[in-house]
Amino acid sequence: WKSxxxxxxxxxxxxxxxxxxxxxxxxxxxxxxxxxxxxxxSGKVTIVAHSNGGLLAKALIKKLQDDKNAGVNDLIDKVDIxxxxxxxxxxxxxxxxxxxxxxxxxxxxxxLMDEIHARELGRNMKSAFGLLPSKEYINRVSASPVTFVDIxxxxxxxxxxxxxxxxxxxxxxxxxxxxxxxxxxxxxxxNQTNLPIILSQDLFNKAESLHNNIDGWTPPASMRVIEVAxxxxxxxxxxxxxxxxxxxxxSCKFVLDEKPRFTSDGDKTVVVPSAQYMSANxxxxxxxxxxxxxxxxxxxxxxxxxxxDILEVDSLNNLIQSVxxxxxxxxxxxxxNIEPTDDSNRLRLSIHSPVTVDAYDADGNxxxxxxxxxx
Numbered sequence: 296w297k298s299x300x301x302x303x304x305x306x307x308x309x310x311x312x313x314x315x316x317x318x319x320x321x322x323x324x325x326x327x328x329x330x331x332x333x334x335x336x337s338g339k340v341t342i343v344a345h346s347n348g349g350l351l352a353k354a355l356i357k358k359l360q361d362d363k364n365a366g367v368n369d370l371i372d373k374v375d376i377x378x379x380x381x382x383x384x385x386x387x388x389x390x391x392x393x394x395x396x397x398x399x400x401x402x403x404x405x406x407l408m409d410e411i412h413a414r415e416l417g418r419n420m421k422s423a424f425g426l427l428p429s430k431e432y433i434n435r436v437s438a439s440p441v442t443f444v445d446i447x448x449x450x451x452x453x454x455x456x457x458x459x460x461x462x463x464x465x466x467x468x469x470x471x472x473x474x475x476x477x478x479x480x481x482x483x484x485x486n487q488t489n490l491p492i493i494l495s496q497d498l499f500n501k502a503e504s505l506h507n508n509i510d511g512w513t514p515p516a517s518m519r520v521i522e523v524a525x526x527x528x529x530x531x532x533x534x535x536x537x538x539x540x541x542x543x544x545x546s547c548k549f550v551l552d553e554k555p556r557f558t559s560d561g562d563k564t565v566v567v568p569s570a571q572y573m574s575a576n577x578x579x580x581x582x583x584x585x586x587x588x589x590x591x592x593x594x595x596x597x598x599x600x601x602x603x604d605i606l607e608v609d610s611l612n613n614l615i616q617s618v619x620x621x622x623x624x625x626x627x628x629x630x631x632n633i634e635p636t637d638d639s640n641r642l643r644l645s646i647h648s649p650v651t652v653d654a655y656d657a658d659g660n661x662x663x664x665x666x667x668x669x670x
């Protein structure tokens with residue numbers, strides 16, 4: 296077996312066609328696959344891909360399919376199984392605020408990477424654009440990736456957005472128009488991370504071309520495709536823009552604010568409909584990893600698992616082992632072949648500071664911070 300490390304800053308189609316640099320040399324994904332096929336006792340190769348690696352795998356196989364149709368080679372016939380783990384096949388809603396605002400892209404609490412630099416990195420990174428919701432995402436996923444709220448008295452903050460798009464993005468044309476700032480906003484300064492930037496149309500068009508190529512790909516009948524989705528963690532389903540009253544001194548004004556809307560139908564990064572995109576058309580098997588149940592089993596001894604480290608889940612590794620060894624998949628409380636249901640009670644509060652939170656029961660007993668009356 297071989298792991299294929301690639302330059303994740305580059306677009307996946309560029310890596311498929313031109314390889315990835317290793318020092319003064321470069322390695323070809325096609326050549327790596329050919330080498331594995333030649334050394335395999337069965338002459339077949341199983342591909343296991345996680346997250347953005349799944350987009351790379353799909354772009355590779357689509358190229359091999361085109362190569363066979365053109366009579367270049369029949370290497371696609373050497374791939375017998377494709378396992379896609381938590382892959383944003385048609386993009387992820389979280390990537391929208393991540394690129395526009397640097398949302399949740401800090402590293403080490405902002406010491407290694409803050410939101411300002413994360414946004415500047417993302418707005419110029421080819422691979423980041425490939426994670427944006429594609430046309431298929433907008434058409435298939437019920438939750439709009441972007442929503443807007445104005446008030447009865449026009450705020451002049453989100454007013455133009457509401458006038459242009461209504462309360463939510465509900466078409467691909469509107470989605471593109473918003474990303475390019477066609478409602479009339481200007482590009483903010485580098486440190487204004489609360490304001491959405493205007494995306495590069497060139498980079499977006501290249502990502503759009505990638506998804507137009509791989510989203511419509513249908514695996515050959517000889518290839519077994521397995522899609523595994525992480526489930527049960529709060530995952531960004533949409534990002535809402537709204538006016539917030541900012542009162543200082545004797546006057547008040549409205550400023551732009553935003554907040555995420557969450558779904559439990561995901562792994563904290565990728566929603567299930569994107570991770571199980573091909574199975575909706577009957578072209579793949581689909582399975583779920585119940586992350587809350589698995590994380591409860593860890594107690595406090597290890598950190599909770601989510602999208603980025605889902606391959607640390609034992610039941611998932613057992614599934615991959617069973618697929619490679621061609622044995623029956625064993626399901627348990629964590630690995631499931633039936634869609635889980637969320638019956639938990641969730642209370643989410645969004646409050647602007649300063650604030651104190653106090654709770655009282657029917658007898659007047661109090662819990663919360665005790666503040667001096669003059670504070």
